[in-house]
Amino acid sequence: MEQSGGIQASLSGRYASALFQLARDENQLSAVEASLGSVKQALAESADLRALASSPLIGREAAGKAIAAVAASLGVDPLTTKFLGVLAENRRLGSLDAIIRDFRQLAARQRGEASAEIVSAHPLDDGQVASLKTRLKSMVGSEVAVDLKVDPSILGGLIVRLGSRQIDGSIRTKLNTLAQAMKG
Known part of the structure; x- marks a missing residue:
């Protein structure tokens, strides 16, 4: 798959590309895109979720448990739930909005x-x-x-x-x- 250097060059783009390739390989593109849409909406509506994503005071384990609970309450698919856990473990939840944007660009490009x-x-x-x-x-x-x-x-x-x-x-x-x- 051809991707622009701009998306691949950024941190959010590398995470989005990895999730996109995994979702494509497992035939889960639409489920992951819908789940990311739910997460994006929750981020926009919940100050607590934005604080969880951006706070350096929340440890990796606590962030992982919290994001797993949020994913379960939103009905997020298993692949996206695991991906959110990886972001929490790597302390990259603060990049979630940009990752979702980049994933959507990749998915749109895939659909032409x-x-x-x-x-x-x-x-x-x-x-x-x-x-x-x-x-x-x-x-x-x-x-x-x-x-x-x-x-x-x-x-x-x-x-x-x-x-x-x-x-x-x-x-x-x-x-x-x-x-x-x-x-x-």
Whole structure:
């Protein structure tokens, strides 16, 4: 399988690539991707889980037990549960968000899709996401898997990262540009 040097070169990319190859070899790609989606959502919603992932004060054994309990409560598949245990053992739970992002990029590439990260000030509804996917598909020429993030600091609008391109239509950037123009 061909992978970009960018994903393989990063720490998160190496972990994501290893999980991807294992999941592909065991025909578990969709189960692992769904489990990682559940973990990503739990990370976004739970301050305790974010603290577990990022705290250097929690030992390897305690982190392993805690992440196993979280995985069980989320209904995570066995392969992903073992992978989370490896991350806890190696003290890499802090990289979990980036690993999930890189895994999703690899999975999208495997399906022949492009992947895009969309940052909005407020959560997007299903109609807005479908409209964005259609628009991006017309730009790229293939299906687009989207990774949605909410960042209230952009005030409004969207920031879309598609491969090496970034389209920044955020109000924050427009205000900063206007402020710079007024100074100069």
